[in-house]
Each structure stands twice: as C-alpha cells, then as structure tokens.
Amino acid sequence: MRGFHIYVLVAAAGLALVYAGHLNPYWMHVAIIAMFYAILASSWSLLAGYAGLFSLGHMAFASIGGYTSALLVQWLAVPVPLGMAAGVAMSVTIGAFIGWVCLRMSGPYLAIFTLGFAEIIRITFSTEDDVTAGMAGLHTEPLFNTATRLPYFYTAFGLLALSLLLMGVIVRSRFGLFLRAIREDEQAAAASGVAVARFRILVFAIASGFAGLAGGFYAHYIGILTPSIGGLDLMALLVVMTVIGGMERLPTAVGGAFIVEFLLELLREYGQWRFPVFGVILLLTMRFARNGLLTPIWVQFVRLGERRLQATIVAPSADREDQRA
Amino acid sequence: MNEPEILVRGAGLTKRFGGIVANDAVDIQVARGDLIGLIGPNGSGKTTLIHTLTGHLIPDSGVVTVRGRQLSGQPAHIYAGMGVARTFQLTQLFGRMSVLENMLVPGLTRRYSSWPDALHRARGYLEFLNLSHVEHLHAKNLSGGQQKLLELGRCLMLEPTVLFLDEPFAGVHPRLRDELIKRIGELHRSGRTFVVVDHDMESILRISQRLAVMARGRKIADGVPADVRADQAVLAAYAGL
Numbered sequence: 001m002r003g004f005h006i007y008v009l010v011a012a013a014g015l016a017l018v019y020a021g022h023l024n025p026y027w028m029h030v031a032i033i034a035m036f037y038a039i040l041a042s043s044w045s046l047l048a049g050y051a052g053l054f055s056l057g058h059m060a061f062a063s064i065g066g067y068t069s070a071l072l073v074q075w076l077a078v079p080v081p082l083g084m085a086a087g088v089a090m091s092v093t094i095g096a097f098i099g100w101v102c103l104r105m106s107g108p109y110l111a112i113f114t115l116g117f118a119e120i121i122r123i124t125f126s127t128e129d130d131v132t133a134g135m136a137g138l139h140t141e142p143l144f145n146t147a148t149r150l151p152y153f154y155t156a157f158g159l160l161a162l163s164l165l166l167m168g169v170i171v172r173s174r175f176g177l178f179l180r181a182i183r184e185d186e187q188a189a190a191a192s193g194v195a196v197a198r199f200r201i202l203v204f205a206i207a208s209g210f211a212g213l214a215g216g217f218y219a220h221y222i223g224i225l226t227p228s229i230g231g232l233d234l235m236a237l238l239v240v241m242t243v244i245g246g247m248e249r250l251p252t253a254v255g256g257a258f259i260v261e262f263l264l265e266l267l268r269e270y271g272q273w274r275f276p277v278f279g280v281i282l283l284l285t286m287r288f289a290r291n292g293l294l295t296p297i298w299v300q301f302v303r304l305g306e307r308r309l310q311a312t313i314v315a316p317s318a319d320r321e322d323q324r325a
Numbered sequence: 326m327n328e329p330e331i332l333v334r335g336a337g338l339t340k341r342f343g344g345i346v347a348n349d350a351v352d353i354q355v356a357r358g359d360l361i362g363l364i365g366p367n368g369s370g371k372t373t374l375i376h377t378l379t380g381h382l383i384p385d386s387g388v389v390t391v392r393g394r395q396l397s398g399q400p401a402h403i404y405a406g407m408g409v410a411r412t413f414q415l416t417q418l419f420g421r422m423s424v425l426e427n428m429l430v431p432g433l434t435r436r437y438s439s440w441p442d443a444l445h446r447a448r449g450y451l452e453f454l455n456l457s458h459v460e461h462l463h464a465k466n467l468s469g470g471q472q473k474l475l476e477l478g479r480c481l482m483l484e485p486t487v488l489f490l491d492e493p494f495a496g497v498h499p500r501l502r503d504e505l506i507k508r509i510g511e512l513h514r515s516g517r518t519f520v521v522v523d524h525d526m527e528s529i530l531r532i533s534q535r536l537a538v539m540a541r542g543r544k545i546a547d548g549v550p551a552d553v554r555a556d557q558a559v560l561a562a563y564a565g566l
Contacts, residue, residue: 174433174440177426177429177430177433178430178433178434180419180421180422180426181419181422181430184418184419184420184421184422185417185418185419185420187381187401187413187417188413188417188418188419188479189419189430190380190381190400190401190402190405191379191381191401191402191405191410191411191413191417192402192405192430192431192434192479192482192483193402193405193406193431193434193435193483194402194430194434195400195402196400196402197400
C-alpha cells in the first residue's frame, strides 16, 4: 500500500492528540518544547540539509521572531497571533537580506558569517535593556490565559503540523529538487538553468520565517524571553538534534529533536554530564552514520507496504542509494 | 545562399587572472549547424573561453551575444535559458541525486515544463544514451564514461541550440568514447550545434567541421581542419615545432 507510512503517522498523531490530556504538566511541557525544537530542526534541515547552506544563525531568527512579537504586543497591544505573524514577517525579511548578503559564501565562510550575525543579534538584545529588558528577561503576554498547558500543546502541534506540511510540499516540488541540485553543485545547477541566487535567497527567507514562527510561539508560551534563545548553546543543540536524526530529511530532523529533547529530560539527574553524552553521539553519528541515526529506520519505514516496482517517483530509489552510501 | 544564423558571438573577449591573461581579445562566432573543435595546448585559454561564452565568467572586456542579445554580465542560468548548454572539464554532476533526478533538474527549469513531460523526455534521452538501466542509481556511482554521457544528457534536457562540451573524451574508455562520438554525430545531424574542446586530436578530427586553435590566450587559427593543420603558426604553437 503506497503511503502506508503516512497513515501510520496520522494515526500516531491522532493518538498523541487524544492522549495529550492525560500527560502530567511536566511531560506536557517537555513535549511542547520538543515541538518547538522540531519546527526549528526541520526548517534548519531545509536550509542546511536540502540546500547545503550551513547557517549557524537559525536561532537568531527565532529570537528575532520572538522579540518582534513580544514587543509589538507590549507596545501596540496587538493580539498575540498578529504579533507572531509580524515576527514571522520580520524573520523572513531579515532572512532574505542575510541570504542576499552571503550569496557567494558557502561551507565554513557561511557558517562563520551567520555565527557573527547571530552574535550581533544576541548582544544587541542583551545590551538594549531599555527595550528588551536585556538578560533580566522580557515578560511576554501569554498566548492563552489558562491554568493548563493543553491549549499550548495543541497550538504547538498545529504549528508543527502546518510547518511540516508546507515544508513537505516545498521539498517535493521542483523547488526542492533545485535546492538539492544547488547543494550538490552550484555551478552545474546554474548551467542547468537554475536561478541559484534567487533560490538561495528564497530558502533563507523561508527557513528564517519558520524559525521566527517557532520563536514567536516560544515567547508567548514561556512567559519570559532572554537573549540566550539566540545564543550559540541552543544553536549547537539544534545542530546536534538535526544531525543525529538526519539532516537531509524533514521527518528524521523532527525525530532527532524529539529524541534529544526527551533524552535530555530523562538524563537530567546527570546534570551537565548529559551534554558530553550528546557530543559523543554526534561524533559517532558523523563517523558511522553521516545520514543520521534515524535515516535508515525512516527509509525502512517508508518502504513498508510499498510496491517495489512502482517507480514513478524518484525518491524511494534515492533512499535505497542513501542507505548504501 | 543565406548565411547561417550566428548563435553565439564573442567579440574582443579578454579575461585576466592576476597577472595572467587567460583570454586576450578573442573573437569567435558559433553559427547554427557548426561542429567546431576548439583545440590548443594546456593553459591556452580554451576553458576560460567556454566559461565566458556560457556565462560562468564575466569578461574583463569584450561582449558575448547569444542570438543577437548581449548577455555579458548575466548569470549562467540566463544563458542556459537561451539554449546555451555546457559540460565541464571535470564532470560536475549532482552526485547524491539519482540519474533521473539529474535529468529532471534542467528539464524542470524550462518555462511551462511539467513533471510528466520532463519525466517523459528524461527517459527518452536516457534511452538514447544507453543509461536507462541506471536511472535510479546515484550519479556518483556511475563509471567515468557514463558520467560524461549523463552530463551530455543533462544538457539535452535544456533542448539547447548550442552545446559546449569541455573535454568530453578525457579519461573515457575507448568503447564509451566511440559511443560519445556517435551520439554527438547523431545530435549534430539532427540540427544541434556543437563546440567541442579536447586534447584527443583523433576524436576531434573525426567529428569537427571547423577547427579553432588557441595559444597563449589568443585565437591563432580558425577554419576547415585541413587548412588549420597546415598552418605554420598552429604547428609552431600547438605541436611545439
């Protein structure tokens, strides 16, 4: 049966929605934060995994989305969803600008440039404490005035589902094909007629927009926003999540976010020592499973029930090749 | 008799890299139906000229026109959109994408192209190039000769009017080289225009109608192969006599 994996995922999602009401507040919070990271990991996968643009400024766009929304709600008393939409728009605009500025950069140059950009944003938010309350933290308007976290759970779930749906459409379209071609060889892509500059700017803008969406939600969920959301620590955590899961597929990146976030909580009793564990897992992944630990599992899962001779779409065969690589 | 249409024209093309003049005021015209062999010793500026004529390098001076439209300074995808396709000296494929996906990329950049149409054309060209049986393999897993064929196929997906092939026979097994020569000949007879750069003189002379010779960044000869081979300047510069 084609699309068997889709039915399984939809069923699992339905179960999660039904069961969510039975989660205790602590694990519900962990699940909400995991979904926040899942939006970030999947959008970073779009940028770094599909297009090969290894940006280290992704969390900065989350902070831009978060602060834009929080400040607009505070200053202009706009409704929170409108503030979040403005945060997305701001992230898209700045993302497009950064994408344009670093058009000719790739690899380590792009990574260093975007890291510098992220630090500028973080330090600006830290320093301008008249506006942002600096490291003391900016108190934000909650998205829901309820005692339970359940509405936040459903909202995070909806935002993650919507993000994955939109990104799924993108990666399965010719846009996604062109992004992978750009990742493989920009010069050959241009020779094939791909408008490399336009697509690089577009993917930067789109990925930044999703980061801004996640940041906006986080700002109005957590209640207090500090500049550390855009710091290198969280960016490193995002890289670990995406790479361990598998950065060249959206579902594996999401899986990586969930696994790492839940493991971080399960290993909490080990304090700071749980972080080196993930460092070691990352090293082992890069050495022995460069496509991510979840990629082979996902490929097998997709192939469940699939008729082998139905080869009208290229992706399944490419998956088989990826497994071999 | 009507003169054939000039598809690509380079006028006074100069390109410097630091103190090295890779192309020095080169004039070249590619007319519809041409099959030009572009030859010259290593470092004579052949690849730089192809880069410039296909939009991958911007000349320091001089202009490139494609079908009468000046394109100097435009990005390479504009040239591709105008029907100028090219291969690379060192094969540049989308290594971790399947053979079929490699074909689909240029196929889907064409205006009004659809997935079913691009798939249909891709499979047709893969059959023409004897690559149908490997369409689901990653391009990086093909043999060197198959990679050259795939690069040619990727060009064909643009439905180009002119193809620049940079060293298509380099490092290719003689049997696959013959296959390539055969395919280039068939495509030329079907109306495609070619400019082929290579060091393999035997292969170049087998297919070329016209030879252009580069030496030290300048074009020193351009004409029918028999005349060019007898040219003393060519013998001195190219053969080192």
